[in-house]
Amino acid sequence: IKGIASDAMGTFGKIASKAMGLAGEVVAGTGVSFDVSTAVGKSVGLESLATSLSNAAFKKGGPRESVPGLIDTARSIGDQYGFDPQQVLAGMGAYQEKTGDLATGKAGLGDLAKLAKATSTDLADMVSAAADVGTALGDVGTAFKTPEEKAKRVYEVMKTIAGQGQEGAVEIKALAVQMAKLSASAGFFAGDRGKNIEKMGALAQLSRQMGGASSSSQA
DSSP: TTSSSSSTTHHHHIIIIIIIIOOBBOOOOOOOOOOOOHHHHHHHHHHHHHHHHHHHHHHTTTOOOHHHHHHHHHHHHHHHHTOOOOHHHHHHHHHHHHHHHHHHHHHHHHHHHHHHHHHOOHHHHHHHHHHHHHHEEEEEOBBBHHHHHHHHHHHHHHHHHHHHHHHHSSHHHGGGGGHHHHHHTTTSSOOHHOOOHHHHHHHHHHHHHTSSSSTTTTT
């Protein structure tokens, strides 16, 4: 089935649906229902998402990303960490929409997917939180030399926040949706913003454990 649902799916789908009559049948000997039209639809959906993502990034002044390259990245990360490739592309889109920086989102998405899987956090929430962190840390070309350098720093901050969640009272999956507030508050203090975000995360844990905050959101 993996072999069928490959880059050749478009060609296979046309042949199979018209000439072989496989749609909706059960693959012989496997007991798996394989709907060709559904598989083709997913392939078309990936291409549509990747095209929209590439266009949006280009309109924001970024480089024109390769659509096949985006799809390959989404499939690779999805296979490695158990996410639907469309979820992965949506994650890239969420990062790009918040920051206008698709290159950093693409560079860091593998690590963020790994962290989301390890902490049972929704991938969209994890990426959205990382985008808030990325916005607070500064831009590529000024604060960072390359997208890869920035993606690494964003991941370091997110990993620290996730570690605090494992030890404290507010898990990363709950804190992720509040990251915009936490990241913004870090900018009001002197010093490295990444370290400030980590400290604000620690304060959120303390306020939930000992400071009287009645919920993760309040913390």
